[in-house]
Amino acid sequence: MKDDAFDDVRCPFDYRAELKKVRDALNEKLLECVSRDWNLGYRELARRFNISATTLFALAKGRKKRVRPGPRRRVSKGGYL
Numbered sequence: 001m002k003d004d005a006f007d008d009v010r011c012p013f014d015y016r017a018e019l020k021k022v023r024d025a026l027n028e029k030l031l032e033c034v035s036r037d038w039n040l041g042y043r044e045l046a047r048r049f050n051i052s053a054t055t056l057f058a059l060a061k062g063r064k065k066r067v068r069p070g071p072r073r074r075v076s077k078g079g080y081l
Contacts (some may be wrong), residue, residue: 015061016064030049030051030056030059031060032051032065034056034059035060042056042057042060
């Protein structure tokens with residue numbers, strides 16, 4: 001293992017910019033993992049990744065495949081077929 005994980009960062013550096021790059025890379029990796037078919041809910045995935053469910057939902061919003069509802073039976077006005 002390397003002593004310094006940021007050998008490619010030149011000094012002096014912009015801390016916020018470097019932190020944003022690392023966070024974006026981690027978020028992409030997280031979204032890649034979440035997009036797999038886990039058959040688990042957001043709360044269980046969040047617990048496994050050790051982040052809050054709100055954060056996971058905000059990151060994955062619109063990324064996870066959604067199941068579209070199937071066709072529905074038509075019901076007459078009386079409520080019965």
